[in-house]
Amino acid sequence: MSNPGITVRLTLWITLLIAWSLAPMLWQLISSFTASGALIDSTVPFQERWTLAHYIELLFTDPPFWRYLFNSAVVAALSTAFTLVLAVPAAYGLAQLPTQWCRKVKNLITITALFxxxxxxxALLELxxxxxxxxxxxxxxxxxxGLTMPLxxxxxxxxxxxxxxxxxDAxxxxxxxxxxxxxxxxxPLIAPASASTSILVFLFAWNEYPVALxxxxxxxxxxxxxxxxxxxxSSVYTVPYGGYAAATVLGAIPLLVLVLLFQRQIVSGLTSGAIKG
Incomplete structure (x- = not known):
């Protein structure tokens, strides 16, 4: 029978870890529905604190915010497709090499991935x-x-x-x-690894900033x-906390849906080689 004290402490630590991880996201969600004045003034009446103005402004500006979501989705999907088309045959060929040579090549690829x-x-700007x-x-x-190819x-x-x-052989x-x-x-048999690789490439392309800038x-x-x-x-005088929070929420929804849909494949693919040998 497990020790009740250890179980309580473990539950407490897990609860604190979940709260620590979710607190920023919950704060952004609440801020996205809070009126701009109420974000910096706690005396605003409760019934006047909540608003949809930040989302309405984002979705009906010119160009609308959904256009940026669409652009990121297109870039991320194309990047994922290009990476898999090139990486699958390359990885297959690499796996066919003798063990010693395969290990040396993977070490070089690891160094490249960490660069x-x-x-x-x-250099990319010049190109x-x-x-x-x-x-x-x-x-x-x-x-x-190219940047996600090593991983x-x-x-x-x-x-x-x-x-x-x-x-x-059969x-x-x-x-x-x-x-x-x-x-x-x-x-079909390496589908979990392909799914986890696709998700990681998609996330990189979705979140990348300097090159896109x-x-x-x-x-x-x-x-x-x-x-x-x-x-x-957008303003040198005030920070649009509400609008930025709404943009954060809208930008996170596609990734959240994607991860929830493929969470099993992601975990299975990332741990497929953990018990090898």
């Missing part, structure tokens, strides 16, 4: 200027795909290494070509982080 991409900022890649959502997805390779390589070789015996084996045999200048093409930064700095 702070902000140091590449000027955008030279090849006229600015103000294009399609072009913006290209550096995002995608690492996750997918681990998944391919854990794939039962007997199944692939498919080869049945006359399946390499592309058919990958499409019909391997990919320099590659996009037209207001109707701005992604969500850049648009939110403009909302926060």
């Amino acid at each position: 702070p991409y902000v140091l590449l900022f000027l 955008a200027r030279t090849f006229h890649l600015g103000n294009s959502l399609l072009a913006l997805s290209l550096p995002y795909s 995608a390779l690492l996750l997918l390589t681990v998944a391919f290494e854990g794939f039962p070789k007997e199944l692939e 498919a080869r015996t049945e006359g399946f070509t390499l592309s058919q084996r990958i499409r019909w045999v391997i990919l 320099t590659w996009l200048s037209r207001s109707e093409l701005l992604t969500l982080p850049v648009a939110m930064a403009r909302i926060a700095g």
Whole structure:
């Protein structure tokens, strides 16, 4: 029988951890429905504190805020597609290398994944200027795909290494070509790893700010982080706390839905190689 004292302390720590994690999000949610004057004046009557004005202003401005959500979704989806199309065959080939060589290549990829991409900022800016890649959502997805490629390779390589070789050998015996084996045999079995990789790439592209700030200048093409930064700095005299909080809530809803829909695949994919060997 477990110790009741340990159970109580564990429950208390978990409760505090959940409260600590959810408090900022709850504060943003409450602030998004609070009138601007009530955010800084506690004497405002209760019935006058709550409003939908922040959301109405965001959704009916020109361009409307949903346009920024759409732009971020397009860039994130394109980045995810480009990354998976290139990373899946590359990871498969890497997993076929002898163990010693595979380990060396993965070490190099790990170093690349840990490299702070902000140091590449000027190089990416020069590429955008030279090849006229600015103000294009399609072009913006290209550096995002390159920046997330090392992490995608690492996750997918681990998944391919854990794939039962007997199944692939049986498919080869049945006359399946390499592309058919990958499409019909391997990919369905590494779906959790592919899902977790897709989510991580999508989140990076959704939240990335410095590259989007320099590659996009037209207001109707701005992604969500850049648009939110403009909302926060829209006035030199006051900070639009309510509007910024509403923008935060609207920007978090798609990610929340995405994570809730694929939470099992994400956890399964991230832990697929934890017990290997």
